[in-house]
Amino acid sequence: MCSGLFSPDHMDYEADRVKRSPPQQPSLTEMTEKAIRLLRRSPNGYFLFVEGGRIDHSHHESHAYRALTDTIALSDAVQKAVEMTKQDDDTLIVVSADHSHVFTFGGYATFARSVLDLSDGAVTKDGKPFLQLNYANGPSYPDHRMINETEVPRKNLTGEDVTDTEFRQDTGIYMKSETHGGEDVAIFATGPMSHLFHGNHEQNYIAHVIMYASCVGAYRDEAHCSTTSPATSSFRLPWKHFLPFVISVGMATARLPGAY
Numbered sequence: 001m002c003s004g005l006f007s008p009d010h011m012d013y014e015a016d017r018v019k020r021s022p023p024q025q026p027s028l029t030e031m032t033e034k035a036i037r038l039l040r041r042s043p044n045g046y047f048l049f050v051e052g053g054r055i056d057h058s059h060h061e062s063h064a065y066r067a068l069t070d071t072i073a074l075s076d077a078v079q080k081a082v083e084m085t086k087q088d089d090d091t092l093i094v095v096s097a098d099h100s101h102v103f104t105f106g107g108y109a110t111f112a113r114s115v116l117d118l119s120d121g122a123v124t125k126d127g128k129p130f131l132q133l134n135y136a137n138g139p140s141y142p143d144h145r146m147i148n149e150t151e152v153p154r155k156n157l158t159g160e161d162v163t164d165t166e167f168r169q170d171t172g173i174y175m176k177s178e179t180h181g182g183e184d185v186a187i188f189a190t191g192p193m194s195h196l197f198h199g200n201h202e203q204n205y206i207a208h209v210i211m212y213a214s215c216v217g218a219y220r221d222e223a224h225c226s227t228t229s230p231a232t233s234s235f236r237l238p239w240k241h242f243l244p245f246v247i248s249v250g251m252a253t254a255r256l257p258g259a260y
Contacts, residue, residue: 004026004034006026011054013066013070014027014069016066027073029073029079029080032050032077032081033080033084035048036081036084036085037084050074050077054070055071058070059103059135061138061178062135062139062140062178063168063169064103064116067103068115078095090192092189092190092192092210093189094189094197094206094210096187096206097185098185099181100181100182101178102135102138102178103134103135104133105132105133109132113132114163116133117132117162118132118157126153128155131157131170134169134170134171134172135178136173136179138175138177139178141172143155187201187206192213193212196209196212196213197209
């Protein structure tokens with residue numbers, strides 16, 4: 001057993017971690033790589049769970065910059081896991097989220113604009129520029145719509161650095177913390193039995209696929225779990241390695257490997 005504790009509380013957001021020189025905490029990719037190097041020594045296989053948990057925290061605070069930066073950090077960790085196990089035929093990698101957030105993206109902006117920037121593709125009724133990224137609710141309502149605890153017309157963001165790390169996106173409803181969303185979330189997989197992830201599934205289906213692929217619980221006696229099964233003689237079975245990645249975010253990152 002190996003335990004690594006790098007902070008007395010939550011670890012830094014990735015956007016803040018990289019500002020330290022040198023960084024005082026390992027990245028999610030570095031921790032994932034180290035964990036795989038240690039766990040792969042076991043002749044009986046391993047189970048590794050990796051979570052980009054601070055994506056969720058930054059959304060609750062209406063910090064899109066930090067949320068997206070941590071999403072990229074998780075994507076990099078997934079890429080590292082794929083690279084380290086691509087020669088294996090017994091490693092299943094699953095990437096998903098436990099929920100979404102009330103985080104929206106729109107405004108017909110051109111490719112010249114950062115996704116964090118103001119939209120340049122639409123005109124508002126009040127004549128003020130608006131953000132491409134917004135939250136339906138959250139704690140940043142006063143940043144955009146209140147002065148001295150009194151509601152005022154929406155703030156004019158012209159000239160403001162809306163791509164700064166500390167900038168908080170606008171929200172429609174004032175709440176202490178932004179809430180989770182209710183739409184379906186994506187699930188990506190590669191490796192043995194990854195073909196079972198397709199279309200829309202209930203959440204508990206994921207656990208059953210994991211058990212089925214791993215030959216545990218009610219699925220331990222399935223035909224594919226036998227190393228002598230003629231139908232599976234081309235594989236080294238049962239599946240020894242399972243790496244689930246959880247993205248606590250309501251949008252997919254474009255940097256996820258194309259094999260998913």
